[in-house]
Amino acid sequence: MxxxxxxxxxxxxxxxxxxxxxxxxxxxxxxxPRAGRPVTASTERNVTAMEQTILVDRRVHLRTLSARFNISYGTVFDIVHDRLNFSKVCDRWVPKNLTDDHKGQRMIASLDHLRRYAAEGQTFLEEIVTGDESWV
Structure with missing residues (x-):
């Protein structure tokens, strides 16, 4: 056994x-396998289609995705959170992991800040306003 x-x-x-x-x-x-909803609900085709749908409309609801793809809410939740690594921030789906492009943009911004700090000193730091990155 x-x-x-x-x-x-x-x-x-x-x-x-x-x-x-x-x-x-x-x-x-x-x-x-038993009768009922298919076990293959999270096929690569569905995962890719969900990702494209989210990238087109970042405010789409999980219930809408569930109805559109005829997949249970729980399966949609698992696909979006676990397989696609999205999380909901300010009513928008955003990737949990930064892409290489995002990392490059942050590196350029950081280097620009370091150069300005070296040139302007403490006055530059006093002019920085922090906030939500979604508007940048």
Whole structure:
């Protein structure tokens, strides 16, 4: 019984059910596909289509994506958060990880600030206004 957890063996009903499965010719204990929503809801095609939809309209709701792709809300949530690495900020979907282009833009801005600080000194720092990056 390799791959079977010890806590499952404590339950006699599980053991009886497994014996019945093996008598019927089943060769493993993994669950078989069942009727209902398809298991392949998070196909690469759906993931890519969702990403394109989010990039076109960053304010799209998960329920809208769920209805558009006929996929459960939970699956849409997993795709958007876990596979695409988006998070909701100020009612917009933004990538959790910076792209190489974003990193380059931040590097250029940082170098520009360092050059201006070297040239202008403390007065430059007093003129910096910080805030939400979405307007920049």
């Amino acid at each position: 390799s791959g079977v957890y010890a806590e499952d063996c404590k339950d006699r009903s599980n053991i009886s059910r497994w014996c019945k499965f093996f008598e019927e010719g089943r060769v493993n204990l993994l669950e078989s």
